[in-house]
Amino acid sequence: MGILGFLLFPSIKDKNEKPILGVWWWDNRLDLSYLEWASEQGVTEIYYYTSSFSEKTNTFIGEAHQKNIEVYWLTGEYQWIDHIEDLQLQIEEFLTYQNTYPNTFNGIHFDIEPHQNPDFETFKQDILIQFVQLAHTIKQKYPTITIAYDLPIWMEDEITYLGVTKPTYQFMIDYADRVTLMSYRDTAESILSAAQNEIQYAISQGKSLNLGVETQGNVEDEITFYEEGKTYMNQILQEVRESVPFSFGIAIHHIKSWYSLIS
DSSP: OOGGGGSOOOOOOOTTOOOOEEEEEOOTTSOTHHHHHHHHTTOOEEEEEOSSOOHHHHHHHHHHHHTTOEEEEEEOOGGGGTOHHHHHHHHHHHHHHHTTOSSOOSEEEEOOOGGGSTTTTTSHHHHHHHHHHHHHHHHHHOTTSOEEEEEETTOOOEEEETTEEEEHHHHHHHHOSEEEEEOOOSSHHHHHHHTHHHHHHHHHTTOOEEEEEEOOSSSOGGGOSTTTOHHHHHHHHHHHHTTSOTTOEEEEEOHHHHHHSOO
16 A cells, blocks of 8 residues: 555535645744735634734734734744743633734644753653643643644653553654654655644544645755745645645744745
8 A cells, every 4th residue: 555545535625615725923023924925825823922922913814814814833842841831821811812912823823842851762662752742731721722732753651641551653743733854855755744643644534634844954954945936836735635624724934934935
């Protein structure tokens, strides 16, 4: 069976429904011309980083919503795995913003990367368990917030949490509303192969999954579209879309390097 053989055909969809296309927006100093460009590319959701909420945040979200683009607060610190109380303080600030300004986020998009912990290789199992516990605790405490997580493709390690043993990525898919997999490769076959287990599990649980791709130039050739450019990337992403359910999406890292890609 080939790489694509295990996947479902895309589900039947309304002709007016747009496929999910997300983008990481790490630099909130960018002017709104980038937002106009993102809309022209068919972006449906933005993961917008900010360390503080303000009228500027409100204005950006309002402009995006006028273009039918959802906006998720992008944030993440690996230290939160050990200090969940600091994360909860951040979420309370988020909720204060949500209850104060008219243009509100559609949810939170966490980029919490446990492998950034300098002790990760020594205490890998413990840190992964804490990561899962964080996701479980936050969803229990804030059930009305739509919460997504970025996940690397290597999170296959089996851990035991609450008496259940299974791969870490399965726990994270269980406890997240949405997951964006950092399936950074530059061919359809390699993207789908890297994400195979996560795709199968998400389908089995009735969960949506975004497949992430990279456009930066400071990484290995095989994990970025930097050398190949926009036209090639668009062709590859269309192949990926045709191989997964329509409810699955694509996410591009990130707006500035995508914008600058050669055609």
